[in-house]
Amino acid sequence: MMKKFEPSFTLKNKHLQTLYSSLFRKNIPLKMEIQKYTLNDGDFLDCYWHKKPKNSKTPIVILFHGLAGSYKSPYIQGAMRELSKNGFASVVMHFRGCSGTENKLPRSYHSGDTKDALSWINTLHKEYPNSKLFGVGYSLGGNMLLKLLGEQSDSSLLSAAISVSAPMQLDICADTMNKGFSKFYQYILLKDLNKHLSKKFDTHPMQKFLSIKKEDIKKLNTFWKFDEAYTAPIHGFKSAQDYYTKCSAKQFLKDIKTPTLIIHSLDDPFMTPDILPQADEISNAVTLEIHPYGGHVGFINKTVFKPDYFLEKRVSAYFKSFL
Numbered sequence: 673m674m675k676k677f678e679p680s681f682t683l684k685n686k687h688l689q690t691l692y693s694s695l696f697r698k699n700i701p702l703k704m705e706i707q708k709y710t711l712n713d714g715d716f717l718d719c720y721w722h723k724k725p726k727n728s729k730t731p732i733v734i735l736f737h738g739l740a741g742s743y744k745s746p747y748i749q750g751a752m753r754e755l756s757k758n759g760f761a762s763v764v765m766h767f768r769g770c771s772g773t774e775n776k777l778p779r780s781y782h783s784g785d786t787k788d789a790l791s792w793i794n795t796l797h798k799e800y801p802n803s804k805l806f807g808v809g810y811s812l813g814g815n816m817l818l819k820l821l822g823e824q825s826d827s828s829l830l831s832a833a834i835s836v837s838a839p840m841q842l843d844i845c846a847d848t849m850n851k852g853f854s855k856f857y858q859y860i861l862l863k864d865l866n867k868h869l870s871k872k873f874d875t876h877p878m879q880k881f882l883s884i885k886k887e888d889i890k891k892l893n894t895f896w897k898f899d900e901a902y903t904a905p906i907h908g909f910k911s912a913q914d915y916y917t918k919c920s921a922k923q924f925l926k927d928i929k930t931p932t933l934i935i936h937s938l939d940d941p942f943m944t945p946d947i948l949p950q951a952d953e954i955s956n957a958v959t960l961e962i963h964p965y966g967g968h969v970g971f972i973n974k975t976v977f978k979p980d981y982f983l984e985k986r987v988s989a990y991f992k993s994f995l
Contacts, residue, residue, distance in 0.1 A: 677963045677982050679973045686939035687853060689967025692979065693746035700749040707763075709792060717788060718771035722752040725761045728802040731831075731995060733987075735764040736789065736813030738837075738969065740864040742770050747810055747836075747969050747983065754984040758992055760806075765792050767813075769868060778876040779906045780868065783812050783842055784919025786820040797829045804831040806991045810969050811942070814838030814934075815921045821932060822924025832931040832994045834987055835921075837940055837969045841947040842916035846895040854941050857968075858895060866892055869902055881906055922947065925954040932958045933990050935983070937966030 683689060705721040720743040725732060733755050737745055743764050752762045767781035768788070781788070796805060807830045809817030814835035821828055839845035849858040866889050872878050873886040884892075884901050892898040899912035909915040938945050954960065963971070971983040 677966060677971055677973065677986075679965050680975055682976050683972055683974075683979075684965050686937070686941050686965070686967040686970075688976075689937075689939075689965065689970030689972060690857070690941055692970065692972050692976075693750075693981075697746045697750075697979075699744075700746075700753055702749060702752055704743060709765075709795065711788060711791060713777065715768060715776045717768065717792060718766045718773060719763050719792065720766070720771070721761065721763045723756050723761050724763075725800055725803055728800065730761050730800075731759070731804045731806065731991070732796060732800060733760045733762045733806045733808060733991060734789075734793065734796070735762060736807065736809035736817055737764060737766070737770065738811030738813055740770070740861055741810065741813070742766060742772065745810075750981050750984040751808065751987055754981075754988045755991075758988045759995075760988070760991065761803075763796075765789060774868070774871055774875070778872055778878060778881055780872075780903075782903050782907055782915065782919065783815045783839065784819050784915070784921075785907070786816055786823060789816060789820055790824070793829050804994065805829055806832050806834075806994070808834040808836065808987055809838065810836045811838065815840060815842070815919070818921035818928070818932070818934070819919065819924045821930050822921070822927040824930075825927045826929050828930040830930050832933075832991060834933045834935065834990060836935045836983065836987075837937070837942070837966075838921060838934065839943055839947060840920060840922040840925075840949065841943075842920045843913065844947050845943040846899070846912075846916065848941075848943050850894050850896070857942060859893075862893060862895070862898060865898060866890070869898075922949050922953060925949050925958055926952075928955045928957050930957060931994070933961060934958060935961045935963075935971070935986065937963045937968075937971070939965055940968045942968045
């Protein structure tokens with residue numbers, strides 16, 4: 673049984689929880705095997721394995737990173753190392769264009785883009801029919817995973833799943849990110865997104881799809897503006913609000929049949945507690961694990977100088993309980 677997450681006094685600040693790993697955690701050297709997965713539309717996903725299955729029954733954990741994340745993200749590296757210690761093979765499925773190699777099409781990825789993940793999960797099930805499959809999603813990846821589980825319902829191929837710090841109501845999150853210190857996180861993330869969008873203009877006739885010009889990208893300084901100008905139109909949504917409404921995971925929770933753990937902190941600076949579902953909005957398969965502290969994909973305890981990463985141990989322990 674996992675102990676409740678209780679950070680020390682020095683680590684109770686939500687921004688320190690959120691930023692600590694990015695600022696202070698050393699890179700974890702993991703041996704990775706890259707599998708390029710070709711999609712039906714001609715694009716591709718880069719999937720990075722750590723300790724690929726050695727036999728037909730090795731359990732596999734699929735990791736879905738957050739916005740602008742990758743195999744380099746500290747929470748991904750930490751989780752993969754911990755999972756390896758506990759007998760799991762693990763693979764991080766990079767969303768389109770997130771591995772360091774630009775994807776081929778004008779489109780990219782978004783919080784409700786479940787088709788790529790479903791295709792990858794189906795492929796793994798065919799390649800490793802005797803291996804139990806598990807999924808863990810962080811932030812954007814967590815919202816996507818919850819939406820996918822709800823869409824699949826009884827048809828899900830995953831034995832269990834975990835969602836961490838998921839923005840389950842996207843419009844609230846977009847509003848929150850444009851207030852106070854959270855604007856800093858918005859600035860950092862949009863800097864990366866705008867850089868990728870600028871490259872799209874260099875390689876594709878983007879003005880056929882969008883109403884903005886390349887020089888307008890610098891004006892996209894909020895998520896509302898970015899999603900209105902790019903995410904929504906390039907992925908077939910009428911507007912940013914239409915995208916947020918259709919892709920927020922909260923509405924899909926009642927349809928989930930896969931055992932699913934949602935880990936969230938009340939002090940998450942990316943969103944407010946209003947994004948959390950009420951009891952009648954989740955199915956019996958879903959467990960809400962809400963902590964007072966933890967920041968956004970943080971959950972670091974002990975001390976600043978000798979940190980302990982609660983989250984990766986929690987993920988591994990939860991999946992072990994299904995073996």
